[in-house]
Amino acid sequence: MKQHSDRDTDYMAAAGCFCLASRQAARKITRLYDSYMQGSGVRATQFTILSQLMLRGEMPIGKLASFLGMERTTLSRNLTLLEGKGWISINAGEDPRARVIAITAPGRGVVRRGFPYWSKAQAHIGKMLGADGEAALKLLSSRNLE
Template identity: 80%
Template structure:
């Protein structure tokens, strides 16, 4: 069967395994890799609307909104109305910045571990897929 070698299935399985690997390293920091990714992007890029953040992260808006609710409860982000009342602006708080700084060493260890597992060719393939903007 041709579907046995489905790249979509293989990539989704790989993504889940990679997430679990990062989460195992991040566990001691007290946050999940998805939370770290959202917070670190806000820290790097500054305040932005939910739609733009969803695009950067490659997430559906509804999934991102659920994740943001947890971060807001923790007071790691702030959500406010934008110039257009329909747009909601997301920014990282001081507490959120502290969480990123505290969690960075755990992320860094996970990153190094995955880098070793992928090797140069695997890293290049991931970057190539990102550069081709498949969707």
């Protein structure tokens, strides 16, 4: 088998890496949402979890992780913080090993208070992305890329 040398490989192609660009964009978008959300007392990631529970109702942690596109361990850390604030409850499901997550009345209040801040951030980012950018982002987030 022929060995490749570094002279044969154009590593500059990695400068246009889609994975890197998507991660950078996600971090920038999250920081922008967080800057808008500062006055609400809730971070953008917390608002996302709470608002989705408010919209969709209680669900097992695995289903919530899958829906949010988060690793279970990352979500579990976030849920522990939300439970500590009294914004969610975590209870055993039908299978005692499964935990079911539900938003509490104080959690619903957090979503109601945070919504105007979130709306401003959403409008700002929508303008930045434009219609084509919004459509591309929604398409990528809805597809199974595997």
